[in-house]
Amino acid sequence: MENTNKAHFLSSKTVVIAGAGVAGLSLAIALAQQFPLEDVQTQRPRILVYERDSEADRIAGRQGYSLSLRTDSDPGGIQVLERLGLYKRIRSVSVNAHDSEADRGCFNIWDQDFNPVLRIHGRPVGPKGLLGMRVGRGALQCELAAAAVEAGAEIHWSTAVIGVKPLLGTGTTPPVGQVEISLSDGAAVVADLLIAADGSSSKIRSLLLPSHGLDYTGIYLWGGTGVFAERTQIPRPVDRDWGAVLGGQGIGLFVSPIDSTSALWSMSRASPTPQPSLRHPLTQDQIDAMIDESIQLSARFHPLVRDLVQVSDPSSLIQLNAMDRPPFAHDVGALGPVVWIGDANHAVSPFAGNGANMALMDAWDLAECLKCAATLQDAIVAYDARVLPRGNGVLKASRWTIDISHASGWKFWLYRYALWVVSLFVRVPV
Template sequence: MDRPKSLSTESSSKFLCGKTVLVSGGGIAGLTFAVAIAQLFAHESSTAARPKVIIYERDSYENRIGREGYTLSLRTDNNPGAIQVLDLLDLYELVRSVSVHSGGLAEERGSFNIWDPQFRPFLRFTAQPVGPKMLRGMRIRRNALQKVLADAAVRSGAQILWETAVTGADSTEDGRMRVSLSTGLTAVGDMLIAADGSRSKLRSLLRPNDPLNYAGVYIWSGIAKFASRDDIPKPVDRDWGGVLGADGIGLFVAPVDDKSALWALSRQSPVVKESLRYPIPQGRLVELLEESMRLAENFAPLVKNLISATDPSTVIQLNAMDRPPFPHPSLEHRPVVWIGDANHAVSPFAGNGANMAIMDAWDLANALKKASTLEEAITAYDKVAVPRASSVLKFSRWTIDLLHATGVKLFLYKVVLRVLGFLTQTTPSHD
């Protein structure tokens, strides 16, 4: 009997057909990849020829889609951007239907802003529709996006094993990958996709010299809840963005839904701070909220309004962490590909993590479809993904510097922003 061929040596232009792809992580990147593979291979003449995708996710379905209610931006400023990818996957309209203020007019969907402490805008970006379908960027709750993608992945034929984490991985003699699971079982596939987030278990095991880097800033935030949208202080009822010029204290605000809004304060620190998440000890929670109210004195009264309406169960504190992207070495003996935060973690200041996860998943699936070998596919994928992630990381570090600037640096930033604000008044932005 012939020895099975590994993905890296297969010569057929359809080298992925009939193979099994294991995915560690059922987040945005892993789920999008499963949907993209199904879409790209949907027209194979034989169902058996289509790749089989198995996703392992440590959380339950209920926990995955029931938490992380903060919002994120889905954008159009790449070719394709996350919005265009969702359209290619026939998910754009479904995602838009569960986005923030999805039923309103275009102007009701809000804009991204950079404000001064009194919420006077230096810059205001209103996303313009792109392409013949007039696709628009949007804000959406992370858990709402997770649900759409998880349900779509199941419809696409992917197998999702919830409450099953990948705890180890090694290559087999025939060039495939074997994973150890939290259930005590093992599984073998033709390739392994590491999509298990910024604190990737697989990266810690297989690339132990690629840890996260502290970006020098820590963040604490909460979600303010109100009786109705009319009670949410303007402009946070529809607009989102960052505030600078408040004595080195950063602030980000955004609508979450028709009855709630997010606030996030940040400050620089030479050392990492404790990470906090519900349930937080009562004494520590009180300290955080009291400090938040004190720092709110640096901003317009609406910030105190948000903090005073905070649901205590939503308060978190975290450190801004990131790491630069890495290209993939030869995969001949270990066919493992890292995508999303597992490869190139970015801090919340990038405002782009979900977008890159979606774009990575699509670009990898597309490269796998077009290439004749795994090496060829990964070379094409890295050529797109690595420069993109490097650019986003630089932007994230610049944003941190901007929002926490003081003194002369702050003055210079204000001058530049006012000039840009004037220029953008007559130049529409795509995002």
């Protein structure tokens, strides 16, 4: 008789996660939930997380950004947080954590004078009344890192994965085997499963899939963080609401609160070629040039944009190209036990507004597929079936958002009319 009490294929194995971002940390937590310590038949796999940045740099370097966590998928990022037992914990550090329901912010598409063209105020979802939220990226990653350690993951900061060598087996079908990983501190580790959660410019993808580069969308962005003494000084509606501002005659604009004393502004425009990527530390000439041009362009919008630009923290100024790439299917038979999640698989530009949500959903889906499958090959097939359609859909929506954000002339008025019609009939949860 066949033994039906066989241990899981990941029992007592070593799983290495490259990258301590939203995707990697969420996966570490999800795996701990899928493989509980109380399961006497299957021993929880050992989870090792390697991150090239130090813990302080990783969190501090993301303080000037906030992310939208949504409920509009099944599950969305918010529902995944609830399943991970982290919804209340993350909400407590969100941008509007202490606001009443009436004052809770939401996503908007505004005209250039900040009159709402489309206002999307999410309704509570499910029996627990889950709500979307805006949360600082640094705050989110800080809580996820703490929760991952509490779940039993070992996080090795300031240690990058710099080399990957698949060790294909010979006695299995397909010959999945293991993978040997070289680390920046000179050490090496052999893993039974390697998770590439190392972002859109994935080092592991460049090593194993060098042809899978990023695509330039034709748009570059720049922006910074406006810092105020207290929340009452942040110009309304940016003290609580976030979204895109239309009517900039080819200049895109996005604004968002970050915390109780700061708000993000980001402008964008089309360029036939990518522009230089700039970030702190910048020269004084670079700072002056970015601020001066932004103040000049702010004349196309409500004066509050100029107010945001004028109080920008120089260390927060950044310029980057909007890049993306479609998701790809895995081939563990050819590459060994390596799985890409989050931006490492399906990079999206900032215009998607969905990167953190997809990272959370990827983590939950992969952990669930790994737990439920009989083999790694079966798990990855099931995982790809969830991720590929989702990633392609978000990519299409992102490209549409780019088009509408930079529309001018008759196209702008056509889009504005279409959004007005949508606003009459549709309420989409965020």
